[in-house]
Amino acid sequence: LRPVFRRLNCPGPVAADLSREEQPPGSVETGSEDKIPKKRFSEVQKERREQAQRTVLIHCPNKINERKFLKYLSQHGPINNHFFYEGFGLYAVVEFCRKDSVYSLQGGIHTPSLGTEAAIPFKSRFFNLKLKNPSSQISEQPCVETTNQLPPSSKKLFEILYYAESIDDQLNSLLRKFQLTEENTKLRYLTCSFIEDIAAAYFPDCTVRPFGSSVNTFGKLGCDLDMFLDLDEFGKVSTNKNVGNFLMEYQVKNVPSERIATQKILSVIGECLDHLGPGCVGIQKILNARCPLVRFSHQPSGFQCDLTTNNRIALKSSELLYIYGALDSRVRALVFSVRCWARAHSLTSSIPGAWITNFSLTMMVIFFLQRRSPPILPTLDSLKTLADAEDKCIIEGNNCTFTHDLNKIKPSGNTETLELLLKEFFEYYGNFAFSKNSINIRQGKEQNKPDSSPLHIQNPFETSLNISKNVSQSQIQKFVDLARESAWILEQDNKNGPSPRIRPWGLAAVLLPSVVNSKSLTTKKRKKPGSETVKNLLESIKSNSTENPLSTNEK
Numbered sequence: 153l154r155p156v157f158r159r160l161n162c163p164g165p166v167a168a169d170l171s172r173e174e175q176p177p178g179s180v181e182t183g184s185e186d187k188i189p190k191k192r193f194s195e196v197q198k199e200r201r202e203q204a205q206r207t208v209l210i211h212c213p214n215k216i217n218e219r220k221f222l223k224y225l226s227q228h229g230p231i232n233n234h235f236f237y238e239g240f241g242l243y244a245v246v247e248f249c250r251k252d253s254v255y256s257l258q259g260g261i262h263t264p265s266l267g268t269e270a271a272i273p274f275k276s277r278f279f280n281l282k283l284k285n286p287s288s289q290i291s292e293q294p295c296v297e298t299t300n301q302l303p304p305s306s307k308k309l310f311e312i313l314y315y316a317e318s319i320d321d322q323l324n325s326l327l328r329k330f331q332l333t334e335e336n337t338k339l340r341y342l343t344c345s346f347i348e349d350i351a352a353a354y355f356p357d358c359t360v361r362p363f364g365s366s367v368n369t370f371g372k373l374g375c376d377l378d379m380f381l382d383l384d385e386f387g388k389v390s391t392n393k394n395v396g397n398f399l400m401e402y403q404v405k406n407v408p409s410e411r412i413a414t415q416k417i418l419s420v421i422g423e424c425l426d427h428l429g430p431g432c433v434g435i436q437k438i439l440n441a442r443c444p445l446v447r448f449s450h451q452p453s454g455f456q457c458d459l460t461t462n463n464r465i466a467l468k469s470s471e472l473l474y475i476y477g478a479l480d481s482r483v484r485a486l487v488f489s490v491r492c493w494a495r496a497h498s499l500t501s502s503i504p505g506a507w508i509t510n511f512s513l514t515m516m517v518i519f520f521l522q523r524r525s526p527p528i529l530p531t532l533d534s535l536k537t538l539a540d541a542e543d544k545c546i547i548e549g550n551n552c553t554f555t556h557d558l559n560k561i562k563p564s565g566n567t568e569t570l571e572l573l574l575k576e577f578f579e580y581y582g583n584f585a586f587s588k589n590s591i592n593i594r595q596g597k598e599q600n601k602p603d604s605s606p607l608h609i610q611n612p613f614e615t616s617l618n619i620s621k622n623v624s625q626s627q628i629q630k631f632v633d634l635a636r637e638s639a640w641i642l643e644q645d646n647k648n649g650p651s652p653r654i655r656p657w658g659l660a661a662v663l664l665p666s667v668v669n670s671k672s673l674t675t676k677k678r679k680k681p682g683s684e685t686v687k688n689l690l691e692s693i694k695s696n697s698t699e700n701p702l703s704t705n706e707k
């Protein structure tokens with residue numbers, strides 16, 4: 153399911169001016185100087201969560217009169233904003249100004265009677281709207297204004313890249329087309345809020361928090377939705393009530409380990425999602441993984457969801473990436489292009505396996521930017537030295553302290569272009585001593601590998617862990633070969649100068665199928681692509697863009 157979003161032009165007091173909100177809070181307009189105040193990650197999370205709690209999702213009839221629809225809903229209170237999107241039918245996301253409007257709306261509706269089937273009467277914030285008198289309600293307006301929020305097709309992307317003015321422009325355009333939109337971000341927080349409602353039946357004080365690429369500003373349209381059940385509040389002792397000689401605790405069931413507790417909780421929540429959760433389908437309990445999880449599809453939003461518990465360290469690494477993404481406008485542009493490049497060459501995959509992941513690629517870009525002279529990004533250790541008392545954070549014995557105040561971090565004096573950085577990225581990793589060295593963003597220095605895994609990227613907070621432990625030797629070799637070839641292609645492009653462009657150039661050229669990995673090559677040995685071979689290959693791909701291997705669909 154790939155939702156198509158529709159934004160409606162809606163004058164009047166209930167209509168929100170979505171244009172004011174084009175950018176997710178805290179996000180940075182890339183390619184221009186950052187003029188948007190940089191919000192703290194925790195502020196963004198809090199604001200988004202609160203917005204989501206005032207929001208409902210409505211499955212609508214295909215033809216609906218928007219004005220009447222909004223008028224009907226505003227009986228329950230003023231609407232802050234709304235948008236429509238297409239998934240399995242037409243859906244409306246409606247954010248009220250006040251939370252009690254949601255209760256008012258819920259108070260006036262009932263669970264359906266289904267004839268031969270029986271309904272499970274779970275009252276969520278996901279509704280179905282029917283027309284009482286369809287013929288009189290059909291919209292007089294011929295069509296509504298629509299905004300497509302899908303990632304661009306391969307053809308469209310190549311067009312954008314082809315007509316861009318420079319390689320820098322190509323990287324920034326790719327970022328603009330692939331980054332999560334305001335509506336998509338809202339839908340992600342709303343989905344977490346729905347799951348929280350279900351989990352709250354057992355754990356009333358729980359929070360379901362999104363993490364990973366949905367919140368770290370590196371998410372591409374179509375990426376999965378990682379969320380975790382935060383039960384921390386549940387265990388907190390209310391100090392002011394504990395005066396005197398007594399200490400009261402909950403009577404609880406004990407199990408042999410934290411892991412077993414996690415498995416039991418996730419097992420129950422998985423059952424609940426399966427049996428009660430409207431729109432939650434394909435529930436898989438993957439409880440024996442290192443980090444046990446429940447995987448499912450949220451059908452109305454189209455998100456593939458991974459639910460874990462108490463994953464606060466992963467939320468910290470999301471926050472760290474958020475900070476890195478906000479520090480310099482080149483960071484996200486470079487990461488998005490590298491992620492697209494890896495996807496185009498099947499270095500990454502939606503299927504778990506021996507491939508490199510987007511998270512690892514992001515770490516590699518950050519490390520590379522720390523290694524520039526002067527550095528574009530600070531090391532994690534230097535962010536730790538900028539921290540004050542309130543930033544101090546120890547999770548499960550791991551020191552996760554770093555400054556949360558973006559304004560404390562000095563901007564880099566490095567003025568290298570994205571074009572240069574992309575080429576240098578490929579060169580750097582094309583020649584990196586993967587067999588000997590580890591990537592470590594905490595110190596920003598190459599270090600001896602502590603074990604023999606083909607790719608070693610230290611987990612920034614759980615420093616004994618390797619985030620790319622799964623990557624095989626052949627995958628890292630493929631990465632190196634492709635990086636060298638891409639550096640070579642960019643170098644040729646540069647040498648040829650601004651001559652009339654008769655073929656995909658710059659970023660578009662490195663996203664095309666590789667000569668080193670093409671099936672026609674029987675030898676595994678790397679071969680520099682002859683310009684004629686590359687030209688023919690590029691031309692054939694260009695003329696047959698529908699078969700272009702650049703899959704824009706992330707998962």
Ligand code: CTP
Pocket residue numbers: 363364365366370371372375376378466467469470509510511611618619620
């Ligand atoms: N994570 C981690 N160690 C790993 C894998 C993942 O700490 N070996 C954490 C990271 O915080 C990561 C999050 O789990 O951001 C989600 O993992 P994943 O979905 O694989 O990566 P994303 O960053 O969300 O990227 P994608 O867009 O591919 O989903």
Ligand code: MG
Pocket residue numbers: 364365366375376377378
């Ligand atoms: Mg993810």
